[in-house]
Amino acid sequence: MFNPIERYLQIRRLGVLGMNRRNIRYIGRYNKRSVYPNVDNKLKTKLLATSYKVQTPxxxxxxxxxxxxxxxxxxxxxxxxxxxxxxxxxxxxxxxxxxxxxxxxxxxxxxxxxxxxxxxxxxxxxxxxxxxxxxxxxxxxxxxLIIPDPVFDRYSYQGVPDIRVIVLQGFPVMAMVRLPTRQSDGKANLHQGAIGVGLDLGSGRATGAVQFDMPLTYHPDTGSLLSEIKVENWTTLLTLASRCHPMSALGYLGVDIVLDKKKGPVLLELNARPGLTIQIANSCGLLPRLRAVEKIKHAERMSAEEKVAFSQKNFARPEASSATPADTNTSV
CATH class of the missing domain: 3.30.1490 (Dna Ligase; domain 1)
Incomplete structure (x- = not known):
């Protein structure tokens, strides 16, 4: 029998960020309404990225x-x-x-x-x-059209996978890769049936996968084992995500990145109201990580590289990060 109190206590133990707290505590606190056009208008985002020398399609x-x-x-x-x-x-x-x-x-x-x-x-x-x-x-x-890096060929149905990184004050706090499926019509959109695969911040290795919020082991169209995914040039990718904080002037945001065959990590778009499914894909709540970042003194003086180093050290999963250094050329 479903016990709402037990369920509530379980969610609290996991540190799951709910929508109301996200809206009030993080979006409302860290994102000024005056800078929303920087991300709500994709053309403006692209022009802004160009001025900051951030690669886009x-x-x-x-x-x-x-x-x-x-x-x-x-x-x-x-x-x-x-x-x-x-x-x-x-x-x-x-x-x-x-x-x-x-x-x-x-x-x-x-x-x-x-x-x-x-x-x-x-x-x-x-x-x-x-x-x-x-x-x-x-x-x-x-x-x-992005020419996707072939590292995801076995894990994607026709479309272009993208990597969502949640960033607080320039610190990456959680990430996942979204894989297109036949059901999503080749789009990396979770609401349309794409797969969300949680990624360890320390190594870029898969931590779990979901489709429509349900656990998944194999890609339904390619049959590939999703737990074998590991993203290349992981530290470089996280640094790009971190740089989007001063570029956008948003404190709490979602950064969507694609891996282009020739250009490497490329910024696709920014989101001032990133969704919460990323927690399900990672089997991990956002709150402990967000609170850890909020305790850092003089964070504004840290470079993007220093913030990424902090996140990779403090938010890595030991079992996922022990095998291969994050920035090797090991394929997915």
Missing amino acids: ELIGVLETQHDIQDLHSIVQGSEGFVIKPSKGSGGKGIILLRPTTDGQFEKLSGDAVTSNYIETHASNILSGLYSLGGKPDVAIIEA
Whole structure:
């Protein structure tokens, strides 16, 4: 029989961060409303990252008016693949990933063919505000499709995996990789069926995996054992995440990073209201780590490298971190 008091005490023992406390204690305290546009507007985030010399996917074009849609095909002509996304979207809504076919048309990464009318209609819907926060008119961003590092080939269905890092005052406190599935239509979106794999901060090794908040051992489409995942260049990736704190002026944020075959870690986007499923993927609560960071004196004087070193030392799992140094070239 379900015992709500016992369940509550279990959650407290694990140090699980709930939505209300997240909103009041961390988002409300550390994120000023005046800087939300730095992350809620993906185009502004991209331009800001460029000024801070933080790598992002190549910008191919921007559609600002319905009239601009007539230039869409000339903008993407010759592209090896592209992404159309709303600048002010959230939750992965309105994002489509397309690649060229042999007959000069385009298809989704799932292999489903799309017509020119479909692409133009989708762009029009973005501009109309169908996917934007508050339903306000938006602009459509067209980016070059990331060429994913092959280290995730065995663990992803067609799309591009991304790595979410929760950062408090520049200190990485928890991370996971989100793996596309057939069910998620090749998107790394947990709400649509992607897999969340917890990652040890010390080593980048997998700590557990979930799909729709339920434990998972093997990727449902590839059959690969998810516990074997280990991310390369882990310390470099965490340092990039740490640098996004002064760049965005947000104290508590989610940093989404992809591994590009040629460029290495690349910033995909920032989130001022990161979700809490990352705790389930890691079988670990955020609260103890957040409180540990809050106790650090003169944290503002520490460099990104020093903050990452602190996190890797204090938040690592001994069983996950003992095998291989974090920044070796060991493949996943």
